[in-house]
Amino acid sequence: MALEFHSVTKRFTDNSGTSLTAVQDVSFDVQEGEFVSVVGPSGCGKSTILSMTAGLYQPSEGKVLVSGEPVEGPNSHVGFMLQKDLLLPWRNIVTNIEFGLEARGMGRADRRERAMAELRHCQLDGFENHYPHQLSGGMRQRAALARTLAIDPEIILLDEPFSALDAQTKLLLQNSFAGTIAETGKTTLLITHDLGEAVLMSDRILVLSERPGSIVAEIKVDLPHRDQPLKRRVMPEVGEYAAQLFKHLKLEEKAA
Amino acid sequence: MARYKTTLASATLLVLVLAAWEYLPTALEVPKFIIPTLSDCLVELQRMWAYEQLLGHTLSTALFTVLGFAIGSLMGAVIGYLLGMSAFWEKVLSPYILALQIAPKVAFAPLFIMWFGYNSMPKLLVTVLIVFFPVLVNVLQAMRTVDRDLINLARAYNLSRLGIFFKVEMPSTLPNLMAGLRIASTLAVIGVTVGELVGGNTGLGFLISYGGGQANAAMVFDAIVLLTVIGFVLYSALVRIEDRVLHYLPKAEQ
Ligand SMILES: Nc1ncnc2c1ncn2[C@@H]1O[C@H](COP(=O)(O)OP(=O)(O)OP(=O)(O)O)[C@@H](O)[C@H]1O
Ligand SMILES: [Mg+2]
Numbered sequence: 368m369a370l371e372f373h374s375v376t377k378r379f380t381d382n383s384g385t386s387l388t389a390v391q392d393v394s395f396d397v398q399e400g401e402f403v404s405v406v407g408p409s410g411c412g413k414s415t416i417l418s419m420t421a422g423l424y425q426p427s428e429g430k431v432l433v434s435g436e437p438v439e440g441p442n443s444h445v446g447f448m449l450q451k452d453l454l455l456p457w458r459n460i461v462t463n464i465e466f467g468l469e470a471r472g473m474g475r476a477d478r479r480e481r482a483m484a485e486l487r488h489c490q491l492d493g494f495e496n497h498y499p500h501q502l503s504g505g506m507r508q509r510a511a512l513a514r515t516l517a518i519d520p521e522i523i524l525l526d527e528p529f530s531a532l533d534a535q536t537k538l539l540l541q542n543s544f545a546g547t548i549a550e551t552g553k554t555t556l557l558i559t560h561d562l563g564e565a566v567l568m569s570d571r572i573l574v575l576s577e578r579p580g581s582i583v584a585e586i587k588v589d590l591p592h593r594d595q596p597l598k599r600r601v602m603p604e605v606g607e608y609a610a611q612l613f614k615h616l617k618l619e620e621k622a623a
Numbered sequence: 624m625a626r627y628k629t630t631l632a633s634a635t636l637l638v639l640v641l642a643a644w645e646y647l648p649t650a651l652e653v654p655k656f657i658i659p660t661l662s663d664c665l666v667e668l669q670r671m672w673a674y675e676q677l678l679g680h681t682l683s684t685a686l687f688t689v690l691g692f693a694i695g696s697l698m699g700a701v702i703g704y705l706l707g708m709s710a711f712w713e714k715v716l717s718p719y720i721l722a723l724q725i726a727p728k729v730a731f732a733p734l735f736i737m738w739f740g741y742n743s744m745p746k747l748l749v750t751v752l753i754v755f756f757p758v759l760v761n762v763l764q765a766m767r768t769v770d771r772d773l774i775n776l777a778r779a780y781n782l783s784r785l786g787i788f789f790k791v792e793m794p795s796t797l798p799n800l801m802a803g804l805r806i807a808s809t810l811a812v813i814g815v816t817v818g819e820l821v822g823g824n825t826g827l828g829f830l831i832s833y834g835g836g837q838a839n840a841a842m843v844f845d846a847i848v849l850l851t852v853i854g855f856v857l858y859s860a861l862v863r864i865e866d867r868v869l870h871y872l873p874k875a876e877q
Contacts, residue, residue, distance in 0.1 A: 423775050441779035453776050457794045457871045467780040469790070500873040518780065 368435065369554040370397040370420060370522055375429035376579075377415050389415040391579035392429075397522075397554055402593060404557045404565035406612060407575030413558045416580075417524050420556065421447045434521050443467070446520035450527045452507040454499040460510050461486060461495035467518040485513040488547055505536040512544060516551060523548065525557045529564065541568060541596045549594030562616075566608040567596035574615045584615040659841035664848075667841035675830065675842075684815055684826040685853050687743065691750025692811040692857065696804055698751065699758030706759075707766025707796075708788065724760060728753040729817040736822040746818020746826070753814040754807040761803030765796035798872065801865040808861050812854035827853075 375393045380386045390412035397403045405413050418424050419431050422438045422445070431438045433445060446467070454463045464482040473481075486495055489509040499507055508528055515523055528544070529537045545568055548555055559565050565572045566588060574584040588608060592598040599605060645661040647653075655663055671677040706713045731752060735745035769792050777787045819828025827846040834842030 421775075421779055423779075441775065441781075443779065443781055445779070447776075447779065449772060451770075451772060453770075453773055455773070455791070455794065457797070466777075466790075470781040470783070470786060498871045500871070 368396050369399045369401070369433070370556065371430075371432040371435075372396070372416070373430040373432070375416075375419065375426045375431060377412065377419060377424065378427045388579035390575075391581045393575075393581055394429075395573055395582060395585070397556060399554055400552050402548065402555045402557065402568060402570045404559055404569040404572045405575060406559060406562060406565050406572060406616070407580055408577050408616065409560070411575045411578050412580035413575060414526055417447060417526050417556065417558055420522070420524055421445050443471075443518050444521045445524055446515035446518055446522070447524040448508075448511050448515050448526065448528050450530050452499070452504075452511040454507055454510055454514075456499050459496050459498055460491060460502070463499065463510060464514045464517050467514055471518075481517055482513070485517045486510075488516065488550075489513040490543060503536070504532050505540045508532070508540060509543065512547065516547070516553070521554065523553050523555045525555065527559055528557075530560060537564075538597060538600075544568075545594050545596050562609045562612045563605070564596075565612065566590075566605050567599045568593070572608075572612065574612060584611075586611060586615075656838045656840050659844055663841045664844050667839070668845050671830070671842060671845060677830075680826050680830055681849055681853075684819065684828065684850065687746055687750060687815045687818075687826070688811045688853055688857060691747050691814055692754050692808055694747075695751035695754025695811070696758045696807050699755040699803070699807070700762055700800060703759040703762025704766065704788070704793070704796075707763050707792070708784075713763065720756075720759070720763075724756045728756075729813065732817050732821040735818075741822050741824075743823070743825075745822060746815050746828075749818045750811050750814030753810045757806040757810065758800070758803040761799045761806075762796060765799035766792060769795045798869055801861070801869060805858065805861050805865070808857045809854055811857065812850055816850055 372393050372395050376391050377389045378386045379389060393412075393416065395403075405416060407413055415424070419426050420433070420438065422441045425439075436444075438445075454460075455466065458466070461479070461482050464485055465478045468478045468481060483495065486492065489512055491506065491509055491513065494502060494506065494510075499510070502510065511528070525544075529540055532540060541564060557565070557568060569588050570593060572586045572588060573582050574586070575581065576583045586608065590599055590602060590604055590608075641661055648655075648658045648660050659667070668677070706716060729749060732745055732749045735748045739745050739748070773791050773795070774787060777791045782790060815826065816828040816831070819826035820832050823829055827850050830846045831843050834840070834846065
């Protein structure tokens with residue numbers, strides 16, 4: 368199993384001592400090579416789940432395992448990507464992609480070779496010497512993906528990586544991410560607000576309740592073309608899946 | 624085109640001001656010991672060059688400006704980074720830093736003279752002290768606001784504490800450090816001048832107090848202009864360095 372959550376609860380205590388439960392008793396697992404999305408209302412603890420997987424926080428209760436090992440701190444088994452690209456503005460694209468390799472005692476030439484390979488993988492050929500501010504938002508996210516892939520993590524965590532992009536760029540980028548991820552066979556956990564995106568890109572979708580977040584539904588997406596969301600998009604079943612998610616999130620009741 | 628226009632306007636303004644300076648005092652019958660004209664000042668400049676060792680005084684002031692600036696900003700940056708890495712010490716020291724930052728640094732000059740005598744030490748210390756704070760405060764402020772997510776990313780990539788500092792924190796704070804240095808460069812001239820005014824017999828500050836004592840307004844004017852030139856050269860050098868170091872920042876279209 369690539370990723371396991373065993374009855375994980377996370378509480379935050381603020382300065383005045385009041386505690387807030389962000390996620391409550393969450394259990395799920397992700398198979399190797401699987402693409403799982405997590406959807407849920409804002410503030411329900413989606414990013415918290417990601418941070419615990421990345422080892423940025425420890426769960427208050429329960430266990431998080433990556434490849435069977437408990438997560439004890441930030442580590443290179445998981446690569447994460449946020450809505451912000453987190454590229455270093457003072458480095459050009461290729462050295463940004465090398466960033467994750469630098470603490471590994473890898474030779475300079477090997478690093479460069481690895482980074483250039485990922486750069487091509489993410490369709491950024493010819494931009495290696497550009498600086499982040501010279502790239503479009505979509506290209507910057509691709510560079511961030513290349514940096515994440517360069518460290519060859521066991522799991523890729525994506526926290527709304529497309530939400531800052533315009534509709535067209537988003538579709539193209541979802542397609543290129545899906546292709547690249549399918550090609551590398553990486554296990555992926557995608558956090559998103561966008562129900563359509565979840566259906567287009569995943570093998571499975573976890574639906575979280577309002578805070579404190581707990582899993583209210585698990586939907587298996589039985590559709591082909593996981594590596595090409597643009598192809599999935601035109602399938603009539605996509606609407607049905609989205610409607611199911613809609614129901615689980617009780618959006619209609621909330622609107623009433 | 625727009626750039627050419629502003630340069631032209633600036634140059635025209637300069638000529639107008641110089642002309643006003645040359646002719647207005649005479650026209651308004653302001654005496655020479657109150658406002659000397661441009662030509663009075665130029666004549667005086669020549670005299671100072673010949674009889675007052677103007678070159679030596681100017682070089683001395685320039686040297687101490689640069690020296691005080693270098694020492695003060697180095698200390699400010701180092702201590703700023705050290706405090707920025709330790710939340711504990713920052714909290715412990717911040718009230719004292721604030722107090723010292725508010726205290727008028729130039730007022731320490733007479734004290735330093737009492738402690739160290741009439742040599743170069745007091746003016747150097749005043750300059751170091753006055754330069755120190757803006758650099759320290761800018762660095763500290765920037766260290767507090769480094770993107771947490773970037774640091775987490777670096778942690779996830781197994782960078783050591785020192786690695787995080789040199790690869791993330793230090794470069795992130797560079798724009799603020801440079802801004803602090805620019806402010807500090809203008810203050811350095813003030814520090815040296817006050818030090819020289821209060822005690823000593825070298826430097827442009829000394830020439831100001833000497834000229835003032837003799838009611839030689841032209842001499843004071845000349846010294847002020849030269850001090851401004853020193854400050855301007857230092858500032859311009861920093862702007863150039865900044866442009867080079869921060870080349871990766873997107874520039875607004877001119
Ligand atoms: N470091 C923290 N300290 C205290 N509270 C936190 C912290 N991180 C998150 N929280 C709280 O935990 C809850 C869940 O936050 P989280 O960021 O996981 O939500 P989310 O589902 O990602 O929301 P969104 O969809 O808006 O990104 C929120 O109420 C938030 O205020
Ligand atoms: Mg979030």
